[in-house]
Amino acid sequence: MIVRLTELDPRWFTMGSSPDLVGITFECPHCVERERATGDKRVQRIGVLFREEIDRDGLPNEVHWTRPGNKWHREGDTFETLTLSPSVDASSDGHWHGFIRNGEVT
Secondary structure, X not given: OOXXXXXXXXXXXXXXXXXXXXXXXXXXXXXXXXXXXXXXOOOOEEEEEEEEEEOOOOOOOOEEEOOOOOOEEEEOOOOOOOEEEEEEEOHHHOOOEEEEEOOEEO
């Protein structure tokens, strides 16, 4: 399955009062695929933190945070150009494991 990140309702987030973007959350691709196939509306969000914050002038409770405490290398500063490494792995809880490269989710 290949989709664009922009199709997964991506959201930037900040920590505390900082204006810097420190991570992203998005709908789990497996949940979205299940919803399309079965109509099951229970779509979990996946969240990752960046090593390289995005400069610009509380974490949501409904998000499944992958590898708490770990941070991902980020390239690109829009949803359309975002690349994260290593892979994003939420499979331990039955969710998606894959890559985000240049805004494409595989």
